[in-house]
Amino acid sequence: MPGMQTTTKPPEMRQAIVTLDGVTKRFPGIIANDRVDLVIRAGEVHVLLGENGAGKSTLIGMLSGLQQPDEGRILIDGKAMPIRSPSHALSLGIGTVFQHNMLVPSLTVAENLALGGKWWQKPRLGELAARVDEIARPLGININLDAVVSDLSLGEQQQVEIVRALLRNSRLLILDEATSMLTPQGIAELGALMRRLVERGLAVVFITHKLGEAAEFGDRVSVLKLGRKVGEIGPDRLRSLEHDELVDEIVSKMFGRNAGDGAISIPDRPANDEALLAVRDLRVLPGKDTSGLEAISFMVGRGEILGVAGIDGNGQKQLAEALAGQRRTDGGSVTLAGRSLDGLDVGKRRELGLRYLTDDRLGEGTVGTFPVSINYFLKQIGEPPFWRSGIEHSREINTHARDLTRQFDVRTPSLSTPVGRLSGGNIQKVLIARELAEGARAVIFNKPTYGLDLANTQATRQRIRDVAGQGLAVLLISTDLEELLSMCHRIAVMSQGRLVGTIANGAGAGERVGRLMIGLAA
Amino acid sequence: MGGFLSETFLAALLFGAITAAIPLLLAGLGEQMSEKAGVLNIGIEGMMIAGAYAGFLGAYYSGSFWLGFATGAAAGILVAALMALLCVRLGLNQIVIGIALTLGLEGLTALLHHFQFSRSYPRLPAAQVTPIPLLAEIPVFGPALFRHHLIVYLAVAAVFAMIWVYRRTQLGLNLQAAGDKPAALDVAGIDVVRTRTAAVLFTGGMAGLGGAYLANVGAGLFIPFITNGAGFLGIVLAMLARGRPLWVLAGALIFGGCLSLTTAAQVAGINVPTDVIQMVPFLAVMAMLVLFGRRASLPAALGIPYERGAR
Amino acid sequence: KSIAILTPEEGTDFGWNQQGVDAAKAAAEAAGIEAIVASGLGYGDVRPAMREIAADGASLIIAHASGYATSAPEIAAETNVPVAIVDSPQALKEGLVADYTLSGHQGAYLAGRLAAKMSKSKHVGIVVSGEPPSWNSQSAGFAEGVKAENPDVKITYAVIGPAAYSDAAGGRRVTESVIAAGADIIFGQGNGSSFGMLQAVETTKTADGGKVLFIDVIGDKTSVAKDFLLSSVVWDITPVYSAMIQDLKDDTFGTKRYAIGLADDSVKLLKTDQIPDDVWSEIQKIREQIIAGDIKVEPTFEASAVRTLMTDVSADAK
């Protein structure tokens, strides 16, 4: 491990661990990285910013040996060194937390952490426990080593991945949107940890869409746009700027305009207060590795946005699925505009105007190998004008798909591109476009802005506000408290399958929600 | 009269059940490892018949059963290497290649047999048995269960070895990861292609061994198409067992037992059409599927070639 | 002029296919014409092969499998080339279709008498890999022979298993069980699987450590199983084919059936070193009686009838 003194050197003199030299990566129809130069130095948290599809993950893929650059060089400690494979990357001291979960769901946490040992060895699970404890405790992470990963919530899984990356004693630690599932508390702890690591002389690459985090934790910020590096803000300048100025500067680099439209604006509600979506005593039996729901009751009025807050894995997904008709209920009733939805299947509920935006875009939201165009209409198969007498009308489909692509700013090489090849954020836009198609009365949004960049996040939030403004009922499930506070009329808090309280948005609401989330009275 | 229910007869039935079960056990254990690692090895029938032919050649020309097992396993591995190259390294469709290999090797061995042995039909001497001291003296069960060729005990021991590998070793973790989430294994620094290749080669070895046993010990000779679908039964057993070696053993024994029951019923003179009786082993497996096949969670990446960084 | 023979498997099985091919060649040679052999055609659709052979100018197509008995007359009607089929005595058609349903039941009866005389354990086994008519009639003939010789001799009848024609391991397994049940002579019928039966006979001893013997059918496996082959019900189809060629010349083809039997030695029991001379001469006497009609052996072709017969004979023994 390099000495402590590295941190005391002037920033530009610090030792470069990894250097990217004119790195280019092409995919069919797109240049994901275009002659990117980047120097990653020991002792720095290097924040990588960029809108969805800017090429951040692609860059990380090359650093961790998953992808090979088409052009350009990667230098390690100043020497050109093609990173041939993930194991080569690991042996070079590059540890990565990937954007998409890289844990084996059927193995336990301990087994996942042990993965990668020599095949003839016995996994040393005992030894592991001690080391995990050593690493996790200061982070405030508490993981059960014997739990099977598929039983963990996505947030917990992300914690496991962070611990795994730290276990490796890497010289360069890469975190690709590793904070997206963490609680504010967890994010703060991670920030502190990154600080300690770079003080020991490591380098950290930190990718996030939350500019606040970038400003707070970063020593250096690089901005990617359309695959090119469009700017870099060094440590000196970073320190000299005020938080808001910094955000403005980054935003203008990323999007070519100023921020500022991300302000809190809760849409007005139409005068009438009739309950559009009413849920009474909804129950779901717990599954083998999912929590159930206990006596959930709430109402959402016309034009109202009801937020559902809570730490991930407390029954939010079960609630959304039960409402959408995807999950068996064990009692209770749901009415939409006075019509009972009980016993109706997914399709019927949709016909009556209930829409559900899933948080699992790849798993159930889309068919990855199907073209973008078809994925827009996955929930309308057989309906006119796209299908008439059961026959597909490609012209109609393509015309509408083109409109939606423009309207929702979906970045795709073509309408026939398999949707799975789009970046996560762009897949999300396809889903949003689909759910807001005509005929909606109540929409359930499950983590609608997860993984979206700033501009898209703001656009999506505005769409949700517009939806409410048109008199629809909106149920907004999110783990991002700020998001809820910026949009909702009321916020309900879920904990262990129950609604533990509902709070009207306004001054001090954030604090009261936070207290409810951790089990205190509001 | 001796006949039905005599000790010798019962012992022979049980002995026959074991002999019939061993090739299925070996093939099933082998297939299980491929499946665990995410490769649906439909070519196992081809690997078995290659093992049967090469195993017979080895034993016949060397006079040693052990050499026969070695050549049988080697032939299975050779076929598996082709499968691994095509399906694991290049990522070709596993069902296409599997069926093609099965067709090709059934045809090829039949051809070779035609030119080499079809005028002489050579046969091997009886396989030497290794009685297990004491146990072999138990009436009925002794001669049925504890007087077999050493390879039989090894096959059963392999069940426990596999359990140990799957539960206790790093290799077990790697295999499971290769089948469930190969990308996770890859980024942990383990080569997915190599892991899967090893699993497929193991399958080939076991299938080849199973074929060699079938030809050398089971029949004492090679004839074309001698495996008769045993490889496909191995696939069924492996899937039914869902990663648990003991279940493969149980399934193989049940199948072998049912085969012996059909013989017993006939020898007992029960007058049921033989074609009906002969459906019993398949009905037994089908019943096991209905009873225990629920939510058969196969490895998530089963049958899907791994390509690094693909999406 | 040429005759063609179509067989489902290769003519190297020391059995049905080989006897057919060899006989066709012999008959053709005797008549000074060419023999076309199409072997290994399987049990699927052989119409393409027949059409082609007919188009190539064969003057007789011998469809040497009961499975070809539907398609061959159709092709004969279509192409006007005479065909000979088996197991379909009702299908005769003058000038076009002849039948040569062959049954070795007389020979099998002799084999049964022989087995009953030779069995030390007074228990014989019949192992078959399937139950086609021609095997059924031999199984039944054998059982009748055993009972006629000595009603106290027990008979165990076993069919190997699913799709067992090539199941040599199954043949061995079942035969070993039958031996364990007490049989010391096995009457075995099966294509590839009969080599598994032979293997069982060679490698298994009777309960009292004695030698087990095998009686084969149709072909002569002496060259591959010398020491354990008690006998075989050997068929010689050459006279049948020669008669067909003659009938074609005489324009009487399709007016009669052809059969094999003890009388002209087209069915005969194989004499091996395992058969003591005195026993052999007794058997020869029985042969005379059958030829003379003093002993009548009726063929039984249905599997269910054979099984009933087996149940009866083994019940008698208890």
Add this chain to the structure above:
Amino acid sequence: MSGDATSASATPLDASGGGGSARDIGRRLLITLGPIVVSLVLAGCVLLVLGINPLAYYGYVVDRGLLSPLGLQQTLTRMAPLLFLAAGLIVAFRAGMWNLGGDGQFLLGAVTAAASAPLLVQVLPGWLTLVAAFVIATVVAMIWSLIPALLRAYQGVNEIITTLMMSFLGVSLANVLVKLVFLDPATTVPQTRTLPVEDRLPRLFETTVTSGLLFGLVTIIAVHLMMTRTAFGLKLRVVGANPRAAVHAGLNVPLLTVTVFALSAGLIGMGGAVDIVGIQGNVRADWNPAYGLAVIPVVFLARMNGFAAIGFVFLLSVLSIGGESAARRLGVPQNFTMVLVSIVLITLAVAEYLDHRFNQARRA
């Protein structure tokens, strides 16, 4: 979940609709014919080892399977049942259901068609008999697929194993039916009654080609259009590509699953019927042509595209008819045809891989 298993390596099946430029067609032709030449060379080496002149062998194959009128007619006739089989497999595979039980379904369809047609023809007009035989075979095969279908739809039992097992059972059952139930009392041979030649499907023009070929072609094209151009087909493909997305989109996955099995097995059962009422006339005990084993890889190679499948089925028929004849003339055991088909399958698969690689390299 066998879900997306093996849905053809990395290339999306559904990415491109249909159509193709002339260059595209030329390329497809090249990647189909190229590997065939390669496999002929490989198989030729095997022949050389066996002491057979490969050129003579291939000469006979081409002459008999493709060029001579009589041979070509046989080739076309052989295609009829295979096309139905391919159509049935396309439905299943596109919907992500690995129906590997084709042989059992085929045989049961064949046996019931063979059992019913000769009896019905005595009371019904000929065409109605044929229709009835088709319907009966279809329904029986559908019923046979019900167990795997229900187990898959409602219990999540993997259909690869259930269909494989049901196939073993179906083959045995068909055999039992022939021997015990539908036996023709007029013969000693265990087989069903025979449908007279004049009552079978009419032959095309003055040839020996069965009109079953036309039905097969129409069926497989209809199936192709159904799977690619209709809402119903799209629903099935969604279930196949991502069952969870299908649930999310409100599709009745269990019902669709059962429908897929019924359709697939029904089509395969029709294949059995067409083989019987068009070609064979009856079913004999222990008859099992095991077409499934050869057609399954062909359907994959065709990427479940009906038109491509027609081409591959034609190729398969040429090889089997031509190979049979060549083997007979040159004294090679018939099993050589299996080796030849196997080599062709493998080289076709490799060629497709190389083509895919080449495309990727070019597009990037």
